Amino acid sequence: MNNDFQEAEDLLFDIVDLLKVNGKGETVVIACPPAVYLEMATDIAIENDFLIGAQNCSQFDSGAYTGEISPVMISSIGVTHVIIGHSERRAYFGETNQIISAKVDAVIRNEMVPIFCCGEVKSERESGIHFDVVKRQVSEALFHLEGEKIENLIIAYEPVWAIGTGLTATPEQAQEMHAFIRGIIGGRYGEKVSANSTILYGGSCNAKNARELFSQPDVDGGLIGGASLKAEDFVTIINSF
DSSP: OOOOHHHHHHHHHHHHHHHHHHOOTTOOOEEOOOGGGHHHHHHHHHHHTOEEEESOOOSSSSSSOTTOOOHHHHHHTTOOEEEESOHHHHHHHOOOHHHHHHHHHHHHHTTOEEEEEEOOOHHHHHTTOHHHHHHHHHHHHHTTSOHHHHHHSEEEEOOGGGSSSSOOOOHHHHHHHHHHHHHHHHHHHOHHHHHHOEEEEOSSOOTTTHHHHHTSTTOOOBOOOGGGGSHHHHHHHHTTO
């Protein structure tokens, strides 16, 4: 929840200008601004070869849910992705695995791609239950889906203890959890679906550590937070593959 309208527009154009100079190779770039800027962002994205995602949506398509934003509304303005189950939504707004599962279904129903977030807090990692926590989040929210739908969505692992704390999971810790997530997908849906699944890392990834994180075999990209607010840093991360 950052930037007023003009700041957000300037940031997107700064990113566009830097990408024209630096390129982005095969990297798929998805910008996820606050909901009130989505239409502005899609207008810019259409001309500049990147995609737009929303930060959240309702699990309901319409109805008496004042203040909510439905996936129908979001899809209708050209948004292609929606972040679902971000750790802040879980922590501050009480989103359970069941609510998140319903939101995943709503996004898919409206022909967009969920970016499904999962991850453990510091106490869960310290007590050694981090794998159990992530397995429960993934299985309860996603394992009702058919294999094709799992293959087409994006999973983002975000160690909550490494978000905005100055801490970062080591490349080895990131790889370990990503491999674990890929393994549980494989156990449920088979090796082909597992191999084709996209798993992003989202815990204090920045311009300095991105290349090392992305070099891990099961890390397919990043869910970038604070570093995306600086155009130069964000484009450096984009070019870290």
